[in-house]
Amino acid sequence: MQMPAAPSQPAVYKWQLHSVPQLPQMYTLEKTAVFVPHSTPGLVAERVSGVLRERSIEAAYDDDMAKVTCNTTDGVNFRVKLYSGRDKYSHGIIVEVQRRDGVSIGFHQHVQAILDAAEGKKTTPPSHSMNALPMVYDDEEEDDDIPHATSSTSSLVMISKILSFRQQEDQVLGMQTLSSLVDPVKMGKQTSKAVSNEIMRETSEVGAKVLQYILSRPSHDDETATNLRIMGLGVLAHSLQSTGSVPEFVRSELRSRLLEDLREAEQRPRAALMSAKCLEHFVKGDHDTMELNEAFEASLKVGQSRHKELMQASERCILQIR
Incomplete structure (x- = not known):
């Protein structure tokens, strides 16, 4: 039986943001946050969506709140939030990662890759063994x-x-x-x-x-x-x-x-x-x-x-x- 020809490949999703909320006063950022100077919401958002796809992280995008609700394949729920800086940080974008629920050996690698990507740094591909404990031998x-x-x-x-x-x-x-x-x-x-x-x-x-x-x-x-x-x-x-x-x-x-x-x-x-x-x-x-x-x-x-x-x-x- 002859199968139908494969359809053309769709474009990779790119999160498009034109503006982000300003970081609230008296707000304490998580330690898992970075400041991206001299950047735009659109560029940083595109970098974030790209690394989430590359690492196969389920993502629901909220343009109004400049927020992504994420779930890893092993069940860690977290958020990625974008803010514009204030005062001496008014010339760039802040990216914050907040873990909400779940535990995973490899979660730190995901966080680091997201923050690195947001800054425009090269990220390493996820390892297939990143969530694996040492194999039990008997x-x-x-x-x-x-x-x-x-x-x-x-x-x-x-x-x-x-x-x-x-x-x-x-x-x-x-x-x-x-x-x-x-x-x-x-x-x-x-x-x-x-x-x-x-x-x-x-x-x-x-x-x-x-x-x-x-x-x-x-x-x-x-x-x-x-x-x-x-x-x-x-x-x-x-x-x-x-x-x-x-x-x-x-x-x-x-x-x-x-x-x-x-x-x-x-x-x-x-x-x-x-x-x-x-x-x-x-x-x-x-x-x-x-x-x-x-x-x-x-x-x-x-x-x-x-x-x-x-x-x-x-x-x-x-x-x-x-």
Whole structure:
């Protein structure tokens, strides 16, 4: 079947500002702020949007407030604010970064890159390992014949209890633990595969909870529920990569929900990225690759404009189809 020609690449999004509010009197700036002398709001704003795209940070731009609300792929929520200086700083623009919620090993690198970019300095590309802890090595990694089910099951029993807690903040801890267990970069291939095999079983309580998060539709305002869903998608992506197959008992339901994420990439690029990583494993043997291709093309446009990692994930999926 001949696929339609790829559409022309959309222009990279550039945040355009003509004015910014003056820094309020008696306002105490965060330490994570820089002054950019002899610059304009438009130039600094364009630099900020460029580095956010390059580092695949979800960004919602508020022109009136000269503010960007940002979310990293690993769930750190922060703001970037632009001000015009006053008094002896009246000849330039102030850029401030404020962390609002979440913790990440690599967040400092994001902040430094944003401030450097605002000043017009050259920034280093994000490292794929910037959020990774040192990999855990143990004897089981040395021998493929050693059974891993016992240790994996014991960990999942604990995670299952945590995910049953009523408070979503407690559930986040359980999902953070599970996310590490299925990540081969953090735990090694053998451990991640063993845990992935367990949670992909139809009878797995943890797997059922992850599926519940993925199929949910949290509001834009509910950041905790949104982060739980993003983590669930990340767990699924790693598990599919480790096991190499999509369980048939959830394939149809998952496929529909993941495609929704791609079609809504403009509003939820983080979810679209994780869903693209999951759908990469759906392409082989899919009953309607044309539908998949259309969704990947939609997310590709958003990625090309605003989110580099989403662009790359969409391109990989499209190449599989073609």
